[in-house]
Each structure stands twice: as structure tokens, then as C-alpha cells.
Amino acid sequence: MVRQWVRAAVTVVALTTGSAQAADPFIVVQSTTSTQNSGLFDAILPWFEAESGIDVRIVAVGTGQAIRNARNGDGDVLLVHAKPAEEAFVAEGWGVSRQDVMYNDFVIVGPKGDPAGVRGGSDAVAALTAIAQTGAIFVSRGDDSGTHKAELRQWGQAGVDVAQASGGWYRETGSGMGATLNVAAGMGAYTLTDRATWLAFGNAHGLEVLVEGDPGLFNQYGVILVNPEKHPGVRAEAGQRFIDWLVGQDGQAAIAGYKLDGEQLFFPNAR
Template sequence: MKLTKLTLAALLATAPMYALADESIIVQSTTSTANSGLYDYLLPIFTEATDITVNVVAVGTGQAIKNAANCDGDVLLVHAKPAEEKFVADGGGTTRTDLMYNDFIIVGPADDPAGVAGMTDVEPAMATIAEQGALFASRGDDSGTHKKEVALWKAAGVDTASGSGDWYRETGSGMGATLNAGLGMGAYVMTDRATWINFGNKQDYQIAVQGDEAMFNQYGVIPVNPEKCPSVNVEAAQTFNDWLISDEGQEAIAAYMVDGQQLFFPNAPEQGS
């Protein structure tokens, strides 16, 4: 039988989809793990070990959780623990496990217009930025970084709404784009350290504020619940989750370095404990 071009196209489009269905997963992820280069390093190791292909959708944590809740993924990997725990409590995920951590930092121009360079207490540093009316570029996108930033402003007693559009600028963009925007306007920016280390457009910017325990940045991994989302590739998703928190996965995370600096520090609980 002679195949029409339409029939042949349909077969070519359909066959690979089914062939790969049991060998691939979608991870809804925060942008920082992508911007840092971690996935480029980590995923080939996982695929080599398991023959499972991982497709990453890198968006802000809030959007990643919404996507997973809409069943548009098999695994969630983000960094906003209260929101993650709520996602599991609401039935969106099966379990949440600590995976790794690093920290947040505030970067700024070398001339340090707010005079906060070298500060290790984040709340007074942020209060000073606001008092001085120094430009601050916020992601403003409900990401894990934005959620942390909002909490820190609140703890510092600063109402950013009063400065919105003036000294406080919301980009509504990911971390890399917000860093570029901040550099363009000479604004301070809060970022995760891993993204900053891997960021290629630092210009004269330097780390201004760091070292406060309040800037701790925990990441978690959650398989999406198949009872709520029947389309989940359960076995492959669980394999990915288990590999990440295994000794092999944790060692791979720890081994990822840029310019001689470790970007993420594994802290999954010991298995069987």
C-alpha cells in the first residue's frame, strides 16, 4: 500500500512519541538549577546510568508548582519549602525530600551607592538600601528567590509597594534576565549564589551582602502524585527521585563545580535511616 505524505508524517510523528514514553520524564524546575549549569552536568550522568531522558521546564518556583499541579510534569524540583509542603499536603506530590542547598546573596555595583558592601546581616542591609532609595531589581515573579526576597523585606520592616516603580523595580523575569536588567540600571539584585557564580556578565558587580543564616537556600525534590495525575511516568519519576537522593546522585551534585567553586551542597537524608 502506498503511503500518502500525510499518513507517513503521522506515523513518523507518533512512533517516536510512544517509543520514548516509558523512557523520559518532565521535570518542572526552578530556573536557578538550570541557570547554574547543574542540569547540563548532572542529567547526562543520570541518563547514562538509567537510559531515562529528562526534559526540564525551567520557570520560577511558583509557576513550576502550578505546572506540576496541572499535571504538566512528572517531578518537581524547586526551592520554596513551605510551598512545596503545601503542594504535597494538597495531594499534588507523593513525598518531599531535602535534596541540596546553597545560599542567597545580594550583588551590587562596585561604587556601592547604598553603602552595604561587606554587611553580613541581611535585614539592616535591605533596610539601608530602601532608606537610601538605591535601585533594587526584583524578579517579582513568585519564584523561590522572589518568595525569599519578599520575606526578607518584611522582616526588615520595608514596604516595597511604596517604592514600586521608583527605587524598587520588578522585572517579572527569571534570574539571569533580572541580573542583566539590574546591571543595566545599576541596581542591587538578590540571587542564588550558584546562578551568580555561573553568570557570565558580571561587569563591575560584586557580592555586597552575604553570610546571614536567613539567606539559606534549600532545594527539594517531589514526584508528582499519579493518583491526581494519571499521566505521570511513575517508575521513571521515582527512579529519578531515588537517584538524586542516593549516594551516587548526592556525590554527583557535590562534584559540580564552576571556577573551582562548589555550587550546591547535597543534604538528602541518609537512605534507610
């Protein structure tokens, strides 16, 4: 009798849970700290959720970790900013296809004293070369994020082996952009940041934008549906609906409309 009651209770719970899930659909989006820390998702997701009835749950980590999570099936949609890695994710079969969503840029921020003398420049490679030559402290995320990948590309073009400088003038936090900016502010150091996180950052403490406008600091974001053939648990229909909204007229307008102190943080460019 007890076993029958337990089985009946389990059945009721399962049916109730299934009904709740059907009535309250959701998707998991693996994304970056920049989209979360900038406040973008808080601004635009209510529009989609109200229209679709689909709850969007964000996992905000570095791009490298987000891609690994998606490859493991821990998400339905991937929204990150490292195009070569995104294209490889699709080419390897983990994603269905990739679409451009929006862009902004990276900037180099540093102390007002500017010991490397890079203020006002628009050449990131020249600025990083000067920082390395003067031994001024530079703080890196060091976390395989999209920002970290972009930074390493610039060091490579400058011909600077930062691995040899690690622990000296080159410091790695292994953390997100907000935490890295806090470290840079505390040390009076330089760092490379996406502009959106910088504009949302409230703890500058003597840091300012010193180098900007380099075409090499262009920062493109892309969105990918995780391949349900690789991971049958992927909520493909709901995930694709979110992607279609994001790259469609309403999503692109929501992105364009998000501003802080009158300044636009992301620029929609879905084709």
C-alpha cells in the same frame, strides 16, 4: 478502500509511536531557572540518563510557576526551592512526598560604588533597610520564584512595604535570575540572587557580592514526585527512579562534584 488504508496507516503510526515511547522513556521535571542557568543539570543529567536510559526534559521557570505547572499535571517531578510552598503542594495532595536534595545560599549583589553602604555586611535585613532608606535602586525578579519569595521575606522582616515603592527605587523585572542580573548590572542596582546563578553569570559589569553569610539567606532545594492519583499520566516509576538517584549516593556525589572555577555551587544534603 481509502478509509481502510487510512485506518491501517493510523494503526501503524500508533504502534510505531508506542514502540518508540517504550524504547525511549522520558520524564518531565518542573524546576527553577537557577538549577538550569547554573549549568547543574547539564553536568549531572548525563550520568543518570546513561545509567537509566531515561531522558530527562527540564522545564526551567520560577518556583511559583513550576508548582502551578506540576499542579496542572504538566510534569512528573518537581524540583524547586521554596519549602513552605513545596510542603503545601504535598499537603494538598498534588505531590507524593518531599525530600531535601541540596542547598546553597542567597547573596545581595550591587554596584561597586555601593551608595547604600552595605558592603561587607552579613545581615540581609539591615542591608535592605539601608537600601530603602537611601532610595538606592533595587531590582527584584518579581516573578513568584523561590528567590523572589525569599527576597520578600527579608523585606517583610525589614518592615519595608516594597509594593508602595514599586516603580520608584524598587523595580520588578518579572523575569528569571539571569535577566534580572543583567538589568541590575545595566542600572548599577542592587539585587538578591542565588549564589549558583551569580557564579555562572558572565555579565557582572561592576556588580559584586556585598552582603553574604546571613543564616536567613539559606537556600534549600527539594524534590517531589507529582501524584499519579491526581494525574494518571504521570510517569511515576521513571520519576521515582530519578528521585531515588538524585537523593542517593551517585546523585549526591554528582551534585557535590559540580564546580565552576573550582567553587562548589550546590551542597547535597539528602537524608
